[in-house]
Amino acid sequence: MKLSVIIPCFNEEDVLYDFRKELEVVVEEIKEKYSLDAEYIFVDDGSSDKTLEILREYHNSNKEYKYISFSRNFGKEAAMYAGLKASKGDYVVIIDADLQDPPKLMLDMMAIMEKENVNCVAAKRTTRSGEPVLRSFFARCFYKIMDKLSDTKIADGARDYRLMRRKMVDGILEMSEVNRFSKGIFSWVGYSTKWIEYENIKRKGGKTKWSFKNLWRYAIDGIIGYTTSPLLFASGLGLCMFVLSVIGILFVVIRKLMYGDPTSGWASTVCIILFVSGVQLLCIGIIGEYIAKTYIEVKKRPIYLIEETDEDNKEDK
Ligand code: UDP
Ligand code: MG
DSSP states (O other): EEEEEEESSSSOOTTHHHHHHHHHHHHHHHHHHHTEEEEEEEOOSSSSTHHHHHHHHHHHHOOOEEEESSSOOHHHHHHHHHHHHHHOOOOEEOTTTTTOTTHHHHHHHHHHHHHTTOOOOEEEEEEOTOOOOOHHHHHHHHHHHHHHSSSOOOOOTEEEEEEHHHHHHHHHHHHHOOOOOHHHHHTTTOOOOOEEEEOOOSSSSOOOSOOOOOOOHHHHHHHHHHOOHHHHHHHHHHEEEEEEEHHHHHHHHHHHHHHHOOOHHHHHHHHHHHHHHHHHHHHHHHHHHHHHHHHHHHHTOOSOOEHHHHHHHHOOO
């Protein structure tokens, strides 16, 4: 039996040494306790700093350390997919390199998985302390909206940090979509999941890779990817406008016939036209988002491209 640890890394030179130290202690303990083998799969997501050099060094010092290096930055979702694909373990853990996911928690995850015989044990933050207030606020709103709109339930504070059994990993790998929203994917595949809660921990070093714009895009991807309710909203709005306009027309025609009153004031007409065209553009925008996603999926471009792996490194030597 084997444990695979997957670590997506993007410009993490500042934290990798500390991370390895902490992680190794925990993994050694798990190996001994559950008599497992282990492999570490670092995925270098097109880093421009020394991340790749450090990973090469790790591989040379210990063959349990493997790495995959992308040709450019493809995003954490792609990195996780590549890691899962390369993993051979019966148990698979995904963990961030910045020590925001405490490696120690892995021991509890393992214990719960064995004791309760579930397919997945996932970490969830109970607080967002240390995060900008506005960001937490929008994150909360996002989870509320998702909860209302989508059948795929995504827990607030859910992390990608989780321990899974092989069958769940295989399930995730079958979802080979390009627009990857892993929180949705984890939930969509199902399988019994237990949650472990922990308090938010600040990054050890380096900076977060998420700008507000990225998070906004991520939220829209999540909504578009896991629910078609916005389309329903668009057609509902269209129907309401139609009913309202029919009533308006009847009102104006009847008034004209009964009182011969010519309709006056084009200011109100202009307002109505502006309003209606605004609603139309909004609805077209919503539909456009879905079409754009379809377009990207239809092209079936690869999720990531590899520039170098530990295998290449061996041939060089
Ligand atoms: N990451 C990645 N590719 C990216 C952005 C991030 O592989 O394009 C990795 C990053 O190295 C880290 C993890 O994903 O290990 C989480 O990133 P970050 O800490 O920036 O996100 P946050 O913890 O703020 O959600
Ligand atoms: Mg982080």
